[in-house]
Each structure stands twice: as structure tokens, then as C-alpha cells.
Amino acid sequence: MNWRFAYAIGFHPWEDTDPAFARKISELFDREEQGRKSPYGPALDLGTGSGIWGIELAKRGWQVTGIDIVEKALRRAQERARKADVDMRLVHGDVTALRAAGIGSGFRLILDTGTFHDLNPAQRDAMGREISAVAASDATVLLLVWPKRRRPLIRGASRTEVEAAFPGWRVVDVEPSHFRPPWVLELLLRPDEHWYCLRRE
Numbered sequence: 001m002n003w004r005f006a007y008a009i010g011f012h013p014w015e016d017t018d019p020a021f022a023r024k025i026s027e028l029f030d031r032e033e034q035g036r037k038s039p040y041g042p043a044l045d046l047g048t049g050s051g052i053w054g055i056e057l058a059k060r061g062w063q064v065t066g067i068d069i070v071e072k073a074l075r076r077a078q079e080r081a082r083k084a085d086v087d088m089r090l091v092h093g094d095v096t097a098l099r100a101a102g103i104g105s106g107f108r109l110i111l112d113t114g115t116f117h118d119l120n121p122a123q124r125d126a127m128g129r130e131i132s133a134v135a136a137s138d139a140t141v142l143l144l145v146w147p148k149r150r151r152p153l154i155r156g157a158s159r160t161e162v163e164a165a166f167p168g169w170r171v172v173d174v175e176p177s178h179f180r181p182p183w184v185l186e187l188l189l190r191p192d193e194h195w196y197c198l199r200r201e
């Protein structure tokens with residue numbers, strides 16, 4: 001997927017999420033907050049795009065850093081955060097080089113709504129390594145993953161590939177996201193996406 005081009009032409013169907021998707025992601029956030037009081041601590045929104053879910057986390061009481069490689073996406077995120085009147089740190093950088101991006105460490109929640117599953121194997125390994133370096137010892141990683149299949153645009157990833165990229169982490173849950181793209185994209189792409197929840201072993 002050419003993300004820069006996608007944002008340049010205004011192609012970002014992942015932003016048109018439906019209520020079922022929003023309910024599911026909210027349920028996952030609830031789980032991370034259960035038994036704790038706001039502020040919940042540092043959260044990292046990888047491939048934050050226009051910041052939709054990072055902003056949601058910030059509204060709920062997380063101290064959010066969002067990172068993306070596309071400057072236009074970050075400008076959209078900045079504008080969205082301003083309108084929502086929330087504080088969210090936005091960083092231009094690569095998820096495969098988080099330490100070099102200077103984002104710091106100790107993140108309790110690491111969210112990725114669609115970056116990992118389109119990276120090549122070397123990039124995935126680098127992303128896993130970098131997450132391990134910046135995550136708190138009790139962190140949770142939430143990864144949205146399309147299955148590996150022969151379809152255009154998004155590469156997809158199998159559970160084995162997720163596990164291989166995160167040595168030292170355990171997949172504790174795999175659950176449907178309930179994401180429904182417009183029917184043409186559904187037919188073409190068959191996303192069948194799932195949330196992978198990982199914790200350190």
C-alpha cells in the first residue's frame with residue numbers, strides 16, 4: 001500500500017468505521033482500563049494516520065503519542081486533535097525505528113490499527129523489536145491484522161508471522177474487529193480482520 005499516495009488523493013476508507021467496529025475497540029480499551037483510575041499512563045498509537053483512535057484514547061485519559069510516516073496524515077491528526085481539544089503528541093517517524101524517532105519508552109498500551117500487517121518480514125521483525133524496547137514491562141499490544149491471502153493492497157499476516165515478529169510476547173486473544181468496509185472493498189479485499197492482543201511472557 002502506498003500510504004503517502006493514499007492520503008494525497010484522499011483515499012482512507014479505514015477512517016469510515018462503523019458502530020460495531022467502534023464498540024469492539026472501545027471494549028478492548030475498557031479492558032485495559034479496568035481496575036485502574038485515569039490518567040492511565042502512556043499509550044502509543046502506531047501508524048496513527050489522522051489520529052482517530054489516538055484521540056479517542058486521549059479523551060479517555062491516556063497520555064498518547066501518535067507516530068506516522070506520512071506528513072499529510074499527521075497534519076490531519078493535528079487538526080482533529082485541536083478540534084477535539086485533546087493533547088496528543090504527534091511524531092513524524094517510522095514504526096520500524098521507534099527509538100530513533102525519540103518517542104521515549106514506558107508505554108503501557110501500544111495500538112496498531114493497520115500498519116503491521118502490510119509490512120514486509122524484515123520490517124515486521126524491526127517493528128516487534130522496537131515495540132519491545134519502548135513498551136513497559138506490563139504493556140499490552142493491540143494489533144489489527146488482516147489474514148494472509150491473495151488480495152490486492154494489503155499483504156496480511158498469519159498468526160505464526162505475528163508470533164515470529166514478537167519473540168518474548170504471547171498472543172493472549174484473537175478476536176474479530178467487526179470492521180465492514182463498503183461492499184465493493186469487502187468483495188475485493190475480504191479483510192476478515194482480527195484484533196491480536198499480546199502481553200509479555
Ligand SMILES: C[S@@+](CC[C@H](N)C(=O)[O-])C[C@H]1O[C@@H](n2cnc3c(N)ncnc32)[C@H](O)[C@@H]1O
Pocket residue numbers: 003004014015046047048049050051052053067068069070073093094095096112113114115
Ligand atoms: C490503515 S492506516 C491506519 C491509520 C489510523 N491508525 C486509523 O486507524 O485511522 C495505516 C497507517 O500506517 C501508516 N504507516 C504505514 N507504514 C508505516 C511506517 N513504517 N511507519 C509509520 N507509519 C506507517 C500509514 O501512513 C497509515 O497512516
